[in-house]
Amino acid sequence: MSATGHTSPAGFPAYFNETHAMVRETTRRFVAQEILPHIAEWEEAGSFPRELYQQAGALGLLGIGHPEHLGGTGEHDVFMKVAVSEELMRSTSGGLVASLGSLDIGLPPVWRGASPELQQRIVPPVLAGDKIMALAITEPGGGSDVANLRTRAVRDGDHYVVNGSKTYITSGVRADHYTVAVRTGGEGYAGVSLLLIDKGTPGFSVGRNLKKMGWWASDTAELFFEDCRVPAGHLIGPENAGFMLIMMNFQAERLALAVMAYMTAQMALEACLDHVKDRVTFGKPLAKHQVIRHKLAEMATQVDVAREYAYRVAARMQAGQVVVKEVSMAKNFATEVADKVTYEAVQIFGGMGYMRESVVERLYRDNRILSIGGGTHEIMNEIIAKQLNL
Numbered sequence: 449m450s451a452t453g454h455t456s457p458a459g460f461p462a463y464f465n466e467t468h469a470m471v472r473e474t475t476r477r478f479v480a481q482e483i484l485p486h487i488a489e490w491e492e493a494g495s496f497p498r499e500l501y502q503q504a505g506a507l508g509l510l511g512i513g514h515p516e517h518l519g520g521t522g523e524h525d526v527f528m529k530v531a532v533s534e535e536l537m538r539s540t541s542g543g544l545v546a547s548l549g550s551l552d553i554g555l556p557p558v559w560r561g562a563s564p565e566l567q568q569r570i571v572p573p574v575l576a577g578d579k580i581m582a583l584a585i586t587e588p589g590g591g592s593d594v595a596n597l598r599t600r601a602v603r604d605g606d607h608y609v610v611n612g613s614k615t616y617i618t619s620g621v622r623a624d625h626y627t628v629a630v631r632t633g634g635e636g637y638a639g640v641s642l643l644l645i646d647k648g649t650p651g652f653s654v655g656r657n658l659k660k661m662g663w664w665a666s667d668t669a670e671l672f673f674e675d676c677r678v679p680a681g682h683l684i685g686p687e688n689a690g691f692m693l694i695m696m697n698f699q700a701e702r703l704a705l706a707v708m709a710y711m712t713a714q715m716a717l718e719a720c721l722d723h724v725k726d727r728v729t730f731g732k733p734l735a736k737h738q739v740i741r742h743k744l745a746e747m748a749t750q751v752d753v754a755r756e757y758a759y760r761v762a763a764r765m766q767a768g769q770v771v772v773k774e775v776s777m778a779k780n781f782a783t784e785v786a787d788k789v790t791y792e793a794v795q796i797f798g799g800m801g802y803m804r805e806s807v808v809e810r811l812y813r814d815n816r817i818l819s820i821g822g823g824t825h826e827i828m829n830e831i832i833a834k835q836l837n838l
Contacts, residue, residue, distance in 0.1 A: 463759050468531045474507055475535035483539045491664045491810065494657065496544055498580075498622065505577025509536075510551060513700070515559050518571040526766040529700075530707055530759075537711035540807050542814035543663030545708065550619035553701050554581035554627045557642050557693040561685030566644060570625055582623035584614040584645075584671055585694065594629070594694060595637045599673060601630035606680050608632070608643060610651070610673040620669025621657045623647065628671075633688040640691045642684035651676030662813035699771065701822045702779040703762060709782035709818045710754040716786075716793035716811045717747050723797060740796065747789045754782040773835035776828040783819035790815045 464472075482503055483496075490496040504510050513529045514520030521528065529552075536545045551574050558570050558581075573579040587597050599612025610630055617626075626645045633639030645652055655670030685693050721744065724734035734740045761778045764771045793808040794801035801808050819825045 463527050463763060464531060465527075468528050471508075471512070471528055472531040472535055475509060475532045476538065478504065478507055478509070479535055479538050483541075483544065487539055487541050487544065487665070488805075490544065491541060494659075494664050495667055496547070496665050500548065501577035501580060503577070504548060505575060510548075510577055511575040513552065514555060514571065514575055518559055518567060519575040520571075524766070526703075526762045529704075530762055533704060533707045534711055537708060537715070540715060540810060541663075541665050542708055542712065542817070543660075543666030546663055547619045547666040549704070550583065550623070551575070551581040552704065553697055554583040554619075554623075554625070556697055556700075557583075557627050557684050557690075558644060560696065561642070561693050562644060563681060566682065566684075570644065574625070579624040580619055580622055582617055582619040582626050583697075584617050584620070584626045584628040586614060586616045588613060588615050588670075595640070595691070596635070597629055597631060597640065599628070599630050601632050601641065601643060601678070603632070603680065604677075607677045608680060608683070610643065610645070610676040610678055612673050614671040615669075616658070617669050617671055618666055620671060621654060621667035626671065627684065628673075629690055629694060637691040639688055640694070641687050642690035642693055643678050644682040644684055645673075645676070645678050649676055649678060660817075662810075662816055698823065699765065699775050702775045702828075703758065703765065705818055705822045706754070706758045706761075706775070706778040706782040709779070709786040709815070710751060710758060712811050712815050712818070713747070713751045713754065713782075713786040713789035716790045716808050717744070717751055719806075719808050719811075720744060720747070720793050720796050734796070743792055743796070747792055750785040751789060754778075754785040758782060773832050776823075776831045776835075779822065780819070780825055780828045780832075783815075783825065786815045786818060 482500065508521065509532055511520035512532055513523060516522050536548065539545060555571060555574055559567050574581045585594060585597070587599060590597055599610065599614065601608040601610045614628070624647050628643050628645050630641055630643055631639050632641040651674050653672045655672060658668045658670065660668060684690070724740055724744070727734045758778045761771050761774045764774065790808065790812040794812050797806055797808050800806050803809060
């Protein structure tokens with residue numbers, strides 16, 4: 449099946465199967481019925497109802513990519529996750545998609561490395577949408593420099609005592625559980641561990657909902673730890689081995705950001721294709737002006753190439769191949785395309801493209817974070833360069 453559910457041309461690989469098509473249709477109805485009628489209101493409010501997590505959980509959407517024995521659909525169907533992500537992006541709100549999907553970066557370390565007891569307590573309620581999960585790595589002044597994080601956890605009997613802070617944490621305001629990167633050892637990668645910290649733990653406080661350029665519907669928080677005592681049993685994986693769990697997360701996160709980017713560009717392109725047929729300038733529709741036609745042709749080419757390369761990387765991930773270089777390339781290329789296409793979309797719309805009532809305005813400002821989150825464009829280039837033995 450193609451991205452839209454049609455049969456692939458003879459001789460070409462079918463990335464999507466009939467099961468993917470059914471899940472895609474379920475997601476499409478969910479977006480059309482439960483999100484799109486309210487998204488403008490939620491964007492302005494800077495939040496969306498918590499019940500949406502439960503609705504998504506009841507449909508099985510939150511469980512995609514997570515272990516079956518804990519309530520998920522299984523870990524290995526990359527294209528089912530891609531199909532659902534594409535349809536969720538049809539909400540036109542990257543912030544909503546990011547918050548609704550924060551479990552996909554916060555939860556995998558738990559089911560990969562936490563104790564069986566902790567897994568059973570945390571994972572099923574999050575997949576059901578009854579609890580919200582967040583990942584807390586970024587620190588003030590730290591940015592992409594994960595290896596040098598400063599939040600410190602010191603073992604004290606049956607607990608770790610945590611001191612430090614985190615910032616720019618997606619779902620950070622209303623999450624119930626946090627996978628938190630802390631320093632338990634010396635400097636660098638080898639001293640990083642992960643702890644599961646519950647909201648309400650003494651010494652742990654959540655700051656204000658940060659105001660952002662885009663992703664308005666996503667709650668984004670600062671977190672503070674002051675002599676916060678966390679049970680030692682909440683250690684995720686071995687002590688000082690947290691960085692590997694973080695890196696295992698990054699590949700799926702970077703593919704997800706590539707999907708968000710090419711879908712952002714796709715929706716901006718579609719909005720333009722509709723607009724140029726109706727907007728008349730100098731006595732004829734915009735679509736009849738050669739400069740606009742050629743601009744749209746270039747935009748369409750870029751979107752298609754970004755999507756198809758991301759699919760190819762996803763296929764290699766599905767086959768169990770190591771794609772550190774390729775997924776970094778896919779993220780960088782897709783976000784560059786989204787930068788260009790959303791910019792041109794606002795330009796084509798003119799003054800209306802600058803108005804909040806225009807979808808391209810939201811896509812333009814939501815897009816900007818995509819080349820920063822999950823590792824900046826510059827970090828991706830450094831990873832690519834290292835894979836080229838430079």
